[in-house]
Amino acid sequence: MAPANVSLKLLVDTKGHWVLFAEAGKDFVDFLFFMLSLPVATVITLLTKQGMVGCLGNLYKSTENLGDTYFQATTNKDALLKPKVSSYGANVPLLLPNIQSSTGQIYRCLSHENPATLAKTTSKVLNSTAANQGGYVKGAITYTIMDDLTVTPMSTILNITMLNKFKVKEVGALQERVIYLGMNEGVKLLKASLQSKTVLTVVFLTQKVGRKRSK
Numbered sequence: 001m002a003p004a005n006v007s008l009k010l011l012v013d014t015k016g017h018w019v020l021f022a023e024a025g026k027d028f029v030d031f032l033f034f035m036l037s038l039p040v041a042t043v044i045t046l047l048t049k050q051g052m053v054g055c056l057g058n059l060y061k062s063t064e065n066l067g068d069t070y071f072q073a074t075t076n077k078d079a080l081l082k083p084k085v086s087s088y089g090a091n092v093p094l095l096l097p098n099i100q101s102s103t104g105q106i107y108r109c110l111s112h113e114n115p116a117t118l119a120k121t122t123s124k125v126l127n128s129t130a131a132n133q134g135g136y137v138k139g140a141i142t143y144t145i146m147d148d149l150t151v152t153p154m155s156t157i158l159n160i161t162m163l164n165k166f167k168v169k170e171v172g173a174l175q176e177r178v179i180y181l182g183m184n185e186g187v188k189l190l191k192a193s194l195q196s197k198t199v200l201t202v203v204f205l206t207q208k209v210g211r212k213r214s215k
Helices: 026-036 040-047 056-065 077-081 087-091 115-120 128-133 156-165 183-195 199-204
Strands: 006-013 018-024 143-146 151-153 174-181
Touching: 006 026, 018 026, 018 156, 018 199, 026 143, 026 183, 040 056, 040 077, 040 183, 056 077, 143 156, 174 183, 183 199
Parallel strands: none
Antiparallel strands: 006 018, 006 174, 018 143, 143 151
16 A cells, blocks of 8 residues: 555544535545455454454354364465455555555555556556556545545535535534544444445544434
């Protein structure tokens, strides 16, 4: 993963204490999409087994504790516990701790690899400019991210529509906040995305966690 230098701009309803939506560039959206490529076992490791909701943490622990005697000779237990992650994550902002995979570190710097080699791993034909950008989405575009992590290209008309949809009556109660993200926020985003429909509110307005939106 690439060194993190990621920010996003939140539009917060200070009266209702929730995030209406955020505006962000390529880096943040790349990170969100990168989370989709994480194997379940990697997510469990990142969030720690104790922090998992449900029984997946117990399943992971059982796999760890089960002796090699009980696994088939062709089974690589490390491949279950430390699965390989998509190499596309190499140029995504470093917002998650470095996790070991069964074949080494999962976050590799591809800056010295031949771009043509990287392009061959894609299922689509990319031009050289797009390939050099790395990550998933195109740069030079601002994206709107909803509280539930719905991602769309930003447009003024869309943002006005959202204000109408949320029935915002007091524009003076709206506040823009610029947030800079590090690994702590990255892990919180991953965890909240598995547990909540109001991810941005949960992560960035932590003192209001569990509070419902005003309607």
